[in-house]
Amino acid sequence: DAKTTQPTSMDCAEGRAANLPCNHSTISGNEYVYWYRQIHSQGPQYIIHGLKNNETNEMASLIITEDRKSSTLILPHATLRDTAVYYCIVRVEGGGADGLTFGKGTHLIIQP
Amino acid sequence: GAVVSQHPSRVICKSGTSVKIECRSLDFQATTMFWYRQFPKKSLMLMATSNEGSKATYEQGVEKDKFLINHASLTLSTLTVTSAHPEDSSFYICSADWGVQETQYFGPGTRLLVL
Numbered sequence: 001d002a003k004t005t006q007p008t009s010m011d012c013a014e015g016r017a018a019n020l021p022c023n024h025s026t027i028s029g030n031e032y033v034y035w036y037r038q039i040h041s042q043g044p045q046y047i048i049h050g051l052k053n054n055e056t057n058e059m060a061s062l063i064i065t066e067d068r069k070s071s072t073l074i075l076p077h078a079t080l081r082d083t084a085v086y087y088c089i090v091r092v093e094g095g096g097a098d099g100l101t102f103g104k105g106t107h108l109i110i111q112p
Numbered sequence: 113g114a115v116v117s118q119h120p121s122r123v124i125c126k127s128g129t130s131v132k133i134e135c136r137s138l139d140f141q142a143t144t145m146f147w148y149r150q151f152p153k154k155s156l157m158l159m160a161t162s163n164e165g166s167k168a169t170y171e172q173g174v175e176k177d178k179f180l181i182n183h184a185s186l187t188l189s190t191l192t193v194t195s196a197h198p199e200d201s202s203f204y205i206c207s208a209d210w211g212v213q214e215t216q217y218f219g220p221g222t223r224l225l226v227l
Contacts, residue, residue: 034215043205043218046113087155090128093213098170099146099158100207100216 003027004088009107018075020106020109025069032093033064035073037084038105044087046047051093081112113141114210119218125196126227133222135206141186142208146170146216147179151201162189196226 006024012018024033034049048055048062050071055062061074075082087105091098115138125131135145144165148156159171160181168181180192195199207218 036218038156041203041221041223043116043118043207043221046215046217049213049215081148097161099148099161100154100156101158104155 003090003101004101006086006088006106008104009109011109011111012075012078014110014112015077018078018082018110020072020073020075020086020088020108021070023070024088027068027089027109028092030092031090033062033068033071034089034091034100035060036075036087036089036100037082037108038087039081039084042082044102046087048063049093067090078108078110080110080112084108088103113215114138114208115219116206116208116217116219118204118206118222120222121220122223122225124227126224127197128195130192130194131196133193133204133206133223133224134207135189135191135208135219137187137208137210140208140210142189142210143186145183145189145206145208147181147189147191148205148207150205150221156205164189193224196224198226200224 012052035047036044038044064071087107119134145162147159150156162183164183183189205221
């Protein structure tokens with residue numbers, strides 16, 4: 001079973017910030033939080049990952065709570081092309097021998 | 113990030129035939145690649161881990177004789193669906209870890225339809 005829980009679906013208005021929550025209350029000390037998204041009929045796309053500090057890249061920001069039991073992915077200015085299923089996954093960084101365990105993810109729908 | 117490609121992007125075959133799907137790491141070497149399967153409206157499920165130069169490791173419930181994996185080079189892994197049946201129709205996706213942080217990057221997927 002996936003070690004994360006996410007809302008099934010969310011709506012967000014185009015141009016607004018999309019905030020996607022994820023709970024990972026059983027995360028281990030050496031596990032990172034990874035975010036991927038999957039646009040319909042495509043392979044998953046890596047977005048961002050982090051351990052305990054907040055992270056930002058050209059796609060998104062990742063906010064991890066101090067106790068690391070939850071996190072939020074922020075898409076600062078959502079566009080229609082951001083409509084996708086977003087997956088929050090915990091994994092040991094450098095866990096090259098392990099595949100990823102996908103939960104059901106959050107279906108984010110950006111409304112025009 | 114890294115680029116992973118798959119070929120073909122989609123394939124239709126008759127029941128009982130075998131289908132080969134290729135997964136390539138285009139700008140890096142991958143000693144380990146992963147194969148996933150995704151049924152409609154479902155999440156990706158890990159099928160197997162492909163190891164260069166050695167046997168693949170299969171997840172519980174995945175038949176190794178039906179889903180043959182070959183990882184003959186550091187940039188190519190193949191998945192062969194043998195004696196395909198309609199229930200094998202699915203979206204097959206491969207991935208590989210890249211970089212110092214070994215972030216996993218995915219291919220675009222191959223949609224298989226068995227008639």
